[in-house]
Amino acid sequence: MISNISYLLKCPVCGAAMQTDPDGRVCRCVGARVHCYDVSRSGYLNLTSPGDGAGDLKAAVKARTLFLSNGYYEPLSDEINGILKDLDAKTVLDAGCGEGYYTNRMGTERRVLGVDLSRAGIDAAAKSAKQSGSGAAFAVGSLFKLPVSDRTFDAITNLFAPCAEAEFLRVLKPTGKLLLVGAGERHLLGLKELIYDNPYLNPGRADLPTTMQLLEHRRLTYSINVKGREQIAALFSMTPYYWRTSNVDRHKLDAAETLETEVDFDIFLYGKGQSK
Ligand SMILES: [Zn+2]
Numbered sequence: 499m500i501s502n503i504s505y506l507l508k509c510p511v512c513g514a515a516m517q518t519d520p521d522g523r524v525c526r527c528v529g530a531r532v533h534c535y536d537v538s539r540s541g542y543l544n545l546t547s548p549g550d551g552a553g554d555l556k557a558a559v560k561a562r563t564l565f566l567s568n569g570y571y572e573p574l575s576d577e578i579n580g581i582l583k584d585l586d587a588k589t590v591l592d593a594g595c596g597e598g599y600y601t602n603r604m605g606t607e608r609r610v611l612g613v614d615l616s617r618a619g620i621d622a623a624a625k626s627a628k629q630s631g632s633g634a635a636f637a638v639g640s641l642f643k644l645p646v647s648d649r650t651f652d653a654i655t656n657l658f659a660p661c662a663e664a665e666f667l668r669v670l671k672p673t674g675k676l677l678l679v680g681a682g683e684r685h686l687l688g689l690k691e692l693i694y695d696n697p698y699l700n701p702g703r704a705d706l707p708t709t710m711q712l713l714e715h716r717r718l719t720y721s722i723n724v725k726g727r728e729q730i731a732a733l734f735s736m737t738p739y740y741w742r743t744s745n746v747d748r749h750k751l752d753a754a755e756t757l758e759t760e761v762d763f764d765i766f767l768y769g770k771g772q773s774k
Contacts (some may be wrong), residue, residue, distance in 0.1 A: 500525060503611050503635045506589065506650045510535050510547045510639065511699070515647065542624040542636040543647035546618070553638075554618025559597050563622060563730040566599040568729065570722045574763050575603045577718050578655060578677065581767065582608070585675055587653035592634075592642050593666065594659020598623025602632040604655075610634040613644060614659075620621055644669055653677060657686060661705045676710060676768040678703070682717055686737060688759025689730075693739075693747045702764060711771030717764060724757040 501518040504525055509516055513527030518537070525543055535543050554562075578600060579770055582590060592601040595612030596619045604610045605736045610633070614620050617638050624636045639645040641662040649671050656666070657679045666676050680703035690697035716723050724730050730751055 500541065500543055500635045500637075501632065502633070503589075503609050506609070506611060506646050507543075507545070507637070508645055508647045510643070510645045516644075538621070538624070540621050540624040541628055542620045542638065545637045545639040546615070547640075547643065550615060550640040550643065553614055554596065554619055555616075556618040558735065559616060559618045559622050559685055561735045563597050563599070565729060565732040565736060566597070570724065570733075571599070571761070573720060574679070574718060574761075575600050577763075577765065578657070578679070579604060581677055581765075582653055585653055585701075587651075588653045588674070589653075590652045591644075591646065591654045591669065593654050593656045593662065595619070595623060595636070595657075596659070598626055598634065600655065600657055601628055601634050601636070602627050604629075604632075604634065606633040609643060610648070612636045612639065613639045613646075615640055641665060649674075655679075661703070661707060663707045663710065666707075666711070670770060672770060674770060675713070676707065676766075678706070678768065680764045680765045682719065682762030682764045684719065684760050685762040686733075686741070686759050687762075688721075689734065689737070689757060690739070692754055692757065693750050695748045700762075706763060706766065707768050709771065710768040711767060713769050714767040715764065717762065719760060719762045721758060721760050724759070725753065725755075729757065730757050 501522050504518040507516040509527030511533045512529040514527040518525045590610045592612040595601045595614045601612035603626040620636045620638045627634045644665045646669050653675050655677045683702050
């Protein structure tokens, strides 16, 4: 719920702190000009500023929701939650949370805010938070201009989303940690074998932090069995190769009723290091 975390937010226009009205419908800043933001019907705030751009569209959000709701990536979600528990993170920012699958599973014992540029994603995330009673709050906003105050979070999770290192450094507490996840080299190799004659290994994330301190790198690998064309198509549409694959190659997937593939996640944990 937004009212639980509004003290962590800052006004995207003037940078002042924010507070929610007692009825929970409006969030307003404490700056001289008092900027107001309506809480949407599904319960999120739109804290974008002009020029922030747009995020994933409805169709992409729908495909991801369909795929993730089957639990294929639940072990990754459990792994993330285990790390957050070990860190004793009381306040967590999920930067680039999409439709909020991981965010809404982060538990009710901590304050969790999911931020994403996709309005469709945040709307789906806020709705599912209401349904599940997850307690997580959501805001539409840019990762590169996060609508949150300095040094407020114990942990940031950055799962398959762009790494905005400078902003992450700004909003993490001095002892805060960044938990970053990307596709490992063998991620979805089985899917690529169906499409390409010579499937290549993934190169790994190119945008890892450069000034933060790497504390730990672990890998999580297991295999999944994706059932049905709709699920396989949804998984494919979530990948970066979706856009780079020719129509001829894409149609190779149409015949597949099931897909057995490895999943391979690179999990990195960073501290703030020298810079504070
Ligand atoms: Zn303001």
